[in-house]
Amino acid sequence: MAHLFTPLTLRGVTLKNRLVVSPMCMYSAQDGFANDWHLVHLGSRAVGGAALVIQEATAVAPEGRITPDDLGIWQDEHLPFLRRITDFIKAQGAVAGIQLAHAGRKASHQSPWKGGAEIPPTAPGGWPTVAPSAQPFAPAETAPQALDAAGIRRVVANFEAATRRAVQAGYEVIEIHAAHGYLLHEFLSPLSNERTDEYGGSFENRIRLLLEVTEAVRAALPAELPLLVRISATDWTEGGWSADDSVALARQLQRRGVDLIDCSTGGNVPKAPIPVGPGYQVEFAARIRQETGLPTGAVGLITDAQQAETILADGQADLILLARELLRDPYFPLHAAQELGTEVPWPNQYERAKPRGSR
Numbered sequence: 503m504a505h506l507f508t509p510l511t512l513r514g515v516t517l518k519n520r521l522v523v524s525p526m527c528m529y530s531a532q533d534g535f536a537n538d539w540h541l542v543h544l545g546s547r548a549v550g551g552a553a554l555v556i557q558e559a560t561a562v563a564p565e566g567r568i569t570p571d572d573l574g575i576w577q578d579e580h581l582p583f584l585r586r587i588t589d590f591i592k593a594q595g596a597v598a599g600i601q602l603a604h605a606g607r608k609a610s611h612q613s614p615w616k617g618g619a620e621i622p623p624t625a626p627g628g629w630p631t632v633a634p635s636a637q638p639f640a641p642a643e644t645a646p647q648a649l650d651a652a653g654i655r656r657v658v659a660n661f662e663a664a665t666r667r668a669v670q671a672g673y674e675v676i677e678i679h680a681a682h683g684y685l686l687h688e689f690l691s692p693l694s695n696e697r698t699d700e701y702g703g704s705f706e707n708r709i710r711l712l713l714e715v716t717e718a719v720r721a722a723l724p725a726e727l728p729l730l731v732r733i734s735a736t737d738w739t740e741g742g743w744s745a746d747d748s749v750a751l752a753r754q755l756q757r758r759g760v761d762l763i764d765c766s767t768g769g770n771v772p773k774a775p776i777p778v779g780p781g782y783q784v785e786f787a788a789r790i791r792q793e794t795g796l797p798t799g800a801v802g803l804i805t806d807a808q809q810a811e812t813i814l815a816d817g818q819a820d821l822i823l824l825a826r827e828l829l830r831d832p833y834f835p836l837h838a839a840q841e842l843g844t845e846v847p848w849p850n851q852y853e854r855a856k857p858r859g860s861r
């Protein structure tokens with residue numbers, strides 16, 4: 503059987519294969535509430551055979567949304583529709599995951615198809631943003647407010663409360679979003695963290711907030727449910743967060759009960775020179791896996807079945823996360839099984855369309 507279609511058990515949760523829907527913002531929510539779009543989008547990918555469907559960056563606080571159109575989980579009222587989504591995903595034999603997020607200084611922006619620009623705090627629909635330091639992401643943008651001690655405690659409490667709600671809503675995998683230049687990454691990177699208190703300066707101080715969030719989330723999560731952390735394994739910028747830092751961080755996360763590191767890169771420095779190409783981030787998943795023994799997920803320009811299979815066969819990662827390829831083809835897992843010669847069940851409703859013999 504192809505590696506891609508062997509199950510993986512993390513704590514008490516078994517994924518039927520190694521293909522994961524990478525979290526993708528849909529910018530289609532109102533006041534954080536999910537709706538039919540999210541149900542159909544996430545549900546389709548569960549129907550398509552992915553083992554784990556990770557819901558987009560879902561804000562733990564309203565000010566932690568990238569855009570006014572982001573999903574949220576900061577109040578109990580968000581839960582009933584989210585429950586519909588998790589119930590549907592589960593009914594397809596997939597596992598429902600959620601990425602818990604706070605956008606930090608990259609919050610209060612327009613959705614991409616509305617232009618993507620900053621919405622200044624004084625403009626309609628905008629709000630003041632927070633960050634480790636009062637330094638904007640792009641020079642022309644409004645400076646965020648540097649979080650004070652009470653603000654930091656609130657962030658940890660927001661992640662913890664969001665975790666309890668996520669479990670209540672039926673998610674069985676939690677991913678902490680500590681990548682792409684959002685709040686937790688902003689604390690990790692010396693390029694965005696200029697604090698002089700115990701949350702800035704040394705490596706130990708810069709990783710403190712993520713470790714506190716991780717401990718709070720882990721404590722709120724039943725022992726049988728796995729915890730993933732998505733990191734940007736490098737800032738791709740001299741003087742920034744590095745692959746060595748990521749290995750050292752992964753060891754700390756491992757001690758705190760994290761089950762898998764999802765290895766992305768970049769996002770904290772505008773115009774960083776990123777060598778984008780097929781599988782360009784896989785090396786980071788491979789290195790962290792090799793040096794810490796922690797399972798990892800590979801993501802980024804993985805677009806065909808054989809490429810994904812090779813990453814697993816070579817021991818570079820334990821899971822393959824796909825984003826854009828699964829937008830192009832929600833049935834990628836079913837097609838990949840056929841290409842790799844592995845028999846997997848199709849949804850009963852679609853059984854009559856299952857290719858027999860040649861495709």
Ligand SMILES: Cc1cc2nc3c(=O)[nH]c(=O)nc-3n(C[C@H](O)[C@H](O)[C@H](O)COP(=O)(O)O)c2cc1C
Pocket residue numbers: 524525526527528558559601679681682732766801802803804823824825826827
């Ligand atoms: C429409 C879209 C929305 C995204 N939203 C998120 C997100 O909410 N959280 C996240 O960590 N990454 C997000 N990403 C990044 C993807 O999860 C993924 O890491 C990236 O697209 C590279 O994988 P790919 O080459 O398979 O698309 C998004 C990507 C796309 C295309």
